[in-house]
Amino acid sequence: MTGLKSSLTYLIIDDLINSICTYLPKYQESLKNLKKNGYEIIGYARKSPTGEDITCRTRLLKSMISNLEERSFATKIFVSPCSWASTPLESCDLLTNQ
Secondary structure, X not given: OOHHHHHHHHHHHHHHHHHHHHHHHHHHHHHHHHHHOOOOOEEEEEOOOOOOOXXXXXXXXXXXXXXXXXXXXXXXXXXXXXXXXXXXXXXXXXXXXX
């Protein structure tokens, strides 16, 4: 690598590392400002219909809920325990006669 190309590569990598390290605090600060202005943070967790057992599915959903509470300060969380990502939100988890 030439000197200039090497220097640019290190600058790009340094900027990328800085962006990754500061993302969560900046995100959380913006959420704190929303809460301070009277907004409520609502979270949504969903699990695709895959082959894991109910114990595993429950553990994974609880982990998602915990992350929404801890990282995003969500105070209300809606959960779709068995729905595809492509399913429209308004029809998730509705019982059908199929």
